[in-house]
Amino acid sequence: MGLKAMRMEDNLHLVVGISNIDAQVKRDKEYALAKNRANRDALTGVKNKHAYVDAELRLNQAIESHQVEPFALVVCDVNNLKLVNDNQGHHAGDDLIREACAIICNVFKHSPVFRIGGDEFLAILQGHDLQHASELTSSLTHINEQNAQTGNVVIAWGISEYHSDEDVATVFERADAAMYACKRSLKQ
Numbered sequence: 001m002g003l004k005a006m007r008m009e010d011n012l013h014l015v016v017g018i019s020n021i022d023a024q025v026k027r028d029k030e031y032a033l034a035k036n037r038a039n040r041d042a043l044t045g046v047k048n049k050h051a052y053v054d055a056e057l058r059l060n061q062a063i064e065s066h067q068v069e070p071f072a073l074v075v076c077d078v079n080n081l082k083l084v085n086d087n088q089g090h091h092a093g094d095d096l097i098r099e100a101c102a103i104i105c106n107v108f109k110h111s112p113v114f115r116i117g118g119d120e121f122l123a124i125l126q127g128h129d130l131q132h133a134s135e136l137t138s139s140l141t142h143i144n145e146q147n148a149q150t151g152n153v154v155i156a157w158g159i160s161e162y163h164s165d166e167d168v169a170t171v172f173e174r175a176d177a178a179m180y181a182c183k184r185s186l187k188q
Contacts, residue, residue, distance in 0.1 A: 002018070002019040002020075002021040003016065003017070003018055003019075004016070004017045004018075004019065005017075038050060039051035039054070041115040043094060043097060043098065043115070044097065044098055044101040044115050045101075046101055046105065046113045046114060046115050046121070047112055047113065047114045047115070048114065048115055048116075049114065049115070049116045049117070051112075051114060052114040052116050052122060055112065055114070055124060056168045056169075059071065059124075059168045060167050060168055063162075063165070063166075063167060063168070068162065069126055070126065070130060070161070070162060071124055071125060071126045071130060071161070071162050071171075072124075072125040072130055072133055072159055072160060072161040072162065072171075072175075073122060073123070073124060073125070073159070073160055073168070073171050073172055073175040074108065074111075074122065074123040074125060074133075074137070074157055074158070074159045074175060075120065075121075075122050075157065075158050075159075075172065075175040075176050075178075075179040076100070076104055076120065076121040076122070076123070076155050076156065076157045076179065077119055077120050077121075077155065077156045077157075077179055077183060078096060078097060078100040078119035078120075078153060078154075078155060078156075079153075079154040079155065079156055079183065079186060079187075080096075080154070081093055081096055081097065081118070081119040084096050096119075096153055097115075097118075097119055099152070099153045100119070100121070100153045100155050101113070101115065101121060103140070103143055103153065103155060104121050104123060104140075104155065107136050107139050107140050107143070108123040108125065108129050108136060109129070110127060110128045110129045111123045111124055111125050111126065111129045112124050122172075122175075125159075130161075133159060133161075137157065137159055140155065140157055143155075144186065148186075154186060156179050156180075156182040156183035156186055157178075157179055157182055158174075158175045158176060158177065158178025158179030158180070158181065158182055159175055159178060160172070160173075160174035160175035160178060
């Protein structure tokens with residue numbers, strides 16, 4: 001229930017109204033649930049490209065207002081997805097994507113992870129994960145080395161920190177270039 005009161009112009013009368021806000025609360029909850037679904041990747045459960053675009057917009061606004069907190073982007077790409085899809089089918093490819101996502105989320109536990117493409121993921125590192133970025137990416141490299149030996153999922157990755165860049169896209173481009181260099185290195 002909502003209660004509203006208003007004093008009349010004559011200052012002698014007070015009008016009180018009661019409204020049922022249950023319907024509004026229900027609509028607000030449904031909207032929040034729908035928005036959450038719209039920002040989640042159905043296959044992996046992590047945030048999707050749409051959610052990343054929103055996060056990028058907020059970071060760009062913080063950059064413009066000179067109030068941005070330090071951050072880094074880690075761009076990840078699942079190696080050999082096409083090969084798995086072609087030889088074992090798309091269900092196996094989906095399993096590979098989920099496995100890679102679980103590894104990325106486990107390594108970057110304190111960071112939002114986004115699926116930004118078919119086999120591409122991105123983590124925005126701030127705070128704890130940014131302070132420990134070197135250790136975390138070393139962990140990812142170690143996991144790749146183990147998985148390459150056992151035939152499990154291998155993830156190419158690249159990282160770039162924000163350094164007074166004009167926008168997030170510039171940071172992304174550096175991380176993406178580093179990921180492609182990693183991808184080439186892993187294939188050799």
